Amino acid sequence: MANDPSIETPGTATETVKGSPDNVPSSFNHPLDPLTPDEIAAVSLAVRHHIAKEGNIKAIKFITCYLLPPPKKLVLAALGIPLAPGAKPETAGTIVRKAEVDFLDVINGHSYNAILSLGDRVWTVTSLEKLAEGVQPQISVEELIACEQVVRKDKYVQELAAKVGVLPDQICCDGWSIGYDERFPQSRRVQQALVFARYGQHENLYAHPMDFVPVIDANTEEVLHIDFPPVWKSSPNGPVLSVKSTAPPTPLPKPGDAFAFASRDRIPPPARKFDFLPDLMKENDPEFKPRDDIKPLHVVQPEGVSFKMNGHELEWQNWKMHIAFSHREGLVLSTITYNDHGEVRPIFYRLSLAEMVVPYGAPEYPHPRKFAFDSGEYGMGTMANELSLGCDCLGQIHYLPGAFVSHAGTAIVIKNVICIHEEDAGVLWKHTDYRPDGRSQTVRRRRLVVSMVCTLANYEYIWNYHFYQDGTIEFEIRLSGILQVYVSADGEPNPHGTTVAPNVNAHYHQHLFCVRVDPMVDGLNNSVIESDILPLPEPMGSTTNFAGNAFISIDNPLKTETGRPYDFAKERRWRIVNPSRKHYASGKDVGYSLGVKGGVTPMMAKKDSWTVKRASFLDNAVWVCKDVEGEKGSRMWPSGKYVPQTREEPEDSISKWVEGEENIENEDILVYVVVGTTHIPRPEDWPVMPVETLHLTFKPNSFFKVNPSMDVPGVKDPLSKPAFANGASSSGCCN
Ligand code: ABN
Numbered sequence: 039m040a041n042d043p044s045i046e047t048p049g050t051a052t053e054t055v056k057g058s059p060d061n062v063p064s065s066f067n068h069p070l071d072p073l074t075p076d077e078i079a080a081v082s083l084a085v086r087h088h089i090a091k092e093g094n095i096k097a098i099k100f101i102t103c104y105l106l107p108p109p110k111k112l113v114l115a116a117l118g119i120p121l122a123p124g125a126k127p128e129t130a131g132t133i134v135r136k137a138e139v140d141f142l143d144v145i146n147g148h149s150y151n152a153i154l155s156l157g158d159r160v161w162t163v164t165s166l167e168k169l170a171e172g173v174q175p176q177i178s179v180e181e182l183i184a185c186e187q188v189v190r191k192d193k194y195v196q197e198l199a200a201k202v203g204v205l206p207d208q209i210c211c212d213g214w215s216i217g218y219d220e221r222f223p224q225s226r227r228v229q230q231a232l233v234f235a236r237y238g239q240h241e242n243l244y245a246h247p248m249d250f251v252p253v254i255d256a257n258t259e260e261v262l263h264i265d266f267p268p269v270w271k272s273s274p275n276g277p278v279l280s281v282k283s284t285a286p287p288t289p290l291p292k293p294g295d296a297f298a299f300a301s302r303d304r305i306p307p308p309a310r311k312f313d314f315l316p317d318l319m320k321e322n323d324p325e326f327k328p329r330d331d332i333k334p335l336h337v338v339q340p341e342g343v344s345f346k347m348n349g350h351e352l353e354w355q356n357w358k359m360h361i362a363f364s365h366r367e368g369l370v371l372s373t374i375t376y377n378d379h380g381e382v383r384p385i386f387y388r389l390s391l392a393e394m395v396v397p398y399g400a401p402e403y404p405h406p407r408k409f410a411f412d413s414g415e416y417g418m419g420t421m422a423n424e425l426s427l428g429c430d431c432l433g434q435i436h437y438l439p440g441a442f443v444s445h446a447g448t449a450i451v452i453k454n455v456i457c458i459h460e461e462d463a464g465v466l467w468k469h470t471d472y473r474p475d476g477r478s479q480t481v482r483r484r485r486l487v488v489s490m491v492c493t494l495a496n497y498e499y500i501w502n503y504h505f506y507q508d509g510t511i512e513f514e515i516r517l518s519g520i521l522q523v524y525v526s527a528d529g530e531p532n533p534h535g536t537t538v539a540p541n542v543n544a545h546y547h548q549h550l551f552c553v554r555v556d557p558m559v560d561g562l563n564n565s566v567i568e569s570d571i572l573p574l575p576e577p578m579g580s581t582t583n584f585a586g587n588a589f590i591s592i593d594n595p596l597k598t599e600t601g602r603p604y605d606f607a608k609e610r611r612w613r614i615v616n617p618s619r620k621h622y623a624s625g626k627d628v629g630y631s632l633g634v635k636g637g638v639t640p641m642m643a644k645k646d647s648w649t650v651k652r653a654s655f656l657d658n659a660v661w662v663c664k665d666v667e668g669e670k671g672s673r674m675w676p677s678g679k680y681v682p683q684t685r686e687e688p689e690d691s692i693s694k695w696v697e698g699e700e701n702i703e704n705e706d707i708l709v710y711v712v713v714g715t716t717h718i719p720r721p722e723d724w725p726v727m728p729v730e731t732l733h734l735t736f737k738p739n740s741f742f743k744v745n746p747s748m749d750v751p752g753v754k755d756p757l758s759k760p761a762f763a764n765g766a767s768s769s770g771c772c773n
Pocket residue numbers: 182212213214215410412416421493494495496
């Protein structure tokens with residue numbers, strides 16, 4: 039029964055686990071295994087003890103606590119992965135397990151970073167740094183939840199809500215990073231609150247957006263200010279704004295003066311309900327009836343799955359990799375190798391979502407502040423869902439858990455946060471000899487899926503890494519959830535959004551993702567080749583282009599650290615290669631091509647916009663720089679390590695990394711790829727968006743001698759049968 043609440047899937051179910059600091063082993067299974075709940079508890083306790091000795095920090099709020107990964111070469115040596123083609127793996131060295139912690143002193147708002155090492159079952163603080171004034175670590179889940187309470191109990195907010203008929207208990211909000219607002223000192227930990235009314239416990243609150251935007255301090259837990267977006271009016275020359283769309287002047291008015299800024303009539307939230315839970319849809323519309331013509335579709339693997347797990351390490355169809363949860367990047371895949379007829383060939387050291395930003399395109403102040411760095415500001419892992427079997431994940435599933443730190447230093451555990459399974463993915467390859475006595479061969483494509491689903495307030499992101507039998511890796515991003523909406527007045531023009539329901543304005547926006555690729559294609563020293571596909575310039579009738587059909591692929595090896603734009607006209611593409619090994623037939627360097635076509639999108643914000651000031655990765659489709667490892671300043675975060683409340687590009691960010699113009703040929707390099715989608719909302723995206731999908735692929739190119747999946751057997755599935763009783767059965771398709 040679709041309206042049976044018992045089949046609802048859990049939301050972001052998490053469990054707080056105290057963890058036992060005494061349960062910390064002195065060794066670990068794999069050098070890249072994330073900190074366990076016990077380790078998180080032990081690390082935070084060690085920080086507390088250290089601080090107690092120093093005596094100058096009083097009340098601490100833990101924000102992050104995670105593994106500080108060991109140097110690459112040590113990890114590769116420990117795993118027996120060679121550093122160059124044909125080389126023997128290096129001799130294994132000693133790996134010290136380390137952790138990194140960010141925390142706040144809530145009394146004075148200062149931020150701190152600590153690094154710890156694991157000795158004999160004991161974690162010791164080896165460095166404690168007070169971060170520069172105004173540096174703000176990630177916003178925690180607890181702070182986001184507290185934001186709603188702060189807003190709800192504020193008397194001015196209550197008065198504003200009452201004026202449009204909303205009761206205090208009906209006030210809901212999503213805490214968002216401030217985006218950009220010079221009126222608030224960076225030393226205050228501020229959030230903007232996007233406010234909605236909710237008229238029932240599980241009702242879709244986004245159907246009732248409200249017309250004001252409070253700003254709160256997450257440390258002092260007070261409302262600092264309230265902004266009122268102006269409205270659009272029709273004019274003979276098109277829509278105009280009721281007031282100039284800029285920030286009200288500094289110094290900031292007191293909250294009591296907030297009303298002075300509502301220089302327009304108030305707009306009540308739309309009352310009509312738009313729910314997504316079947317029982318509520320039925321309540322809203324007695325005619326609502328879940329469709330009843332869907333027959334069951336089961337995924338069965340009678341002999342079990344074809345992958346093997348050893349802790350966080352997975353082996354499947356020649357692939358081997360380490361899979362980890364990260365509070366910030368969500369899913370992290372490391373040490374990805376392919377066993378090519380007995381030779382273990384390294385491909386990627388690490389793949390992860392390094393950063394993302396969702397800039398909205400409405401200019402009415404304060405809407406331009408809406409550009410969320412969902413991973414750098416909130417953490418993709420901390421926003422991840424506990425997945426449910428048979429619903430989020432179909433078939434035979436293996437789950438991995440994830441853990442992150444609470445304000446108190448305990449571990450918050452998401453039990454089934456990473457889903458691993460196999461899926462049929464259509465045909466892998468096929469050929470029919472069409473001659474009368476010809477034979478044919480069809481091989482079905484099986485893929486291994488490693489996925490995570492994250493709820494970023496209104497939106498859902500589904501992250502799927504797909505591994506295929508032909509050596510292809512695909513990073514698929516699916517977007518679902520509920521549009522970020524704002525109220526519009528009756529008859530108000532809507533030049534920067536779609537009115538998806540009466541008085542519900544879904545602003546245009548982009549979702550832009552920056553994927554970090556740490557390659558090790560047949561070893562650590564790699565290069566990047568950019569290729570442009572061009573018509574041969576020689577004219578018709580010339581000897582080299584007589585019929586005018588000729589086109590060429592021009593290779594341009596990237597020599598020094600750089601960011602490169604996509605060029606649609608030139609079908610631009612890139613491949614990561616190892617110049618020390620050539621393909622036996624093509625003569626080309628062994629490599630992996632980046633497939634960005636399923637994801638490149640031009641950036642709409644101006645180069646000197648608030649967004650691009652903070653997210654310079656948007657300037658290019660591909661960035662290449664040298665890898666720099668080290669406890670401080672490793673090149674992990676393209677918009678900086680500490681993202682909330684930055685106002686310009688931090689020193690430690692992607693556009694600065696490439697300024698050194700160091701050699702990137704045959705070096706240990708990093709490649710950052712920017713993909714995205716421009717979302718002009720459709721009414722059909724309301725109330726919940728059907729998934730929108732984009733892809734970034736990594737395809738072997740001159741890496742394997744031939745199609746590496748020629749040995750995948752063709753199977754004839756005995757459970758497949760004609761759809762209808764009188765349907766024809768088919769002849770054999772494979773051997
Ligand atoms: N998309 C902004 C956001 C993310 C997580 C939590 C709140 C808001």
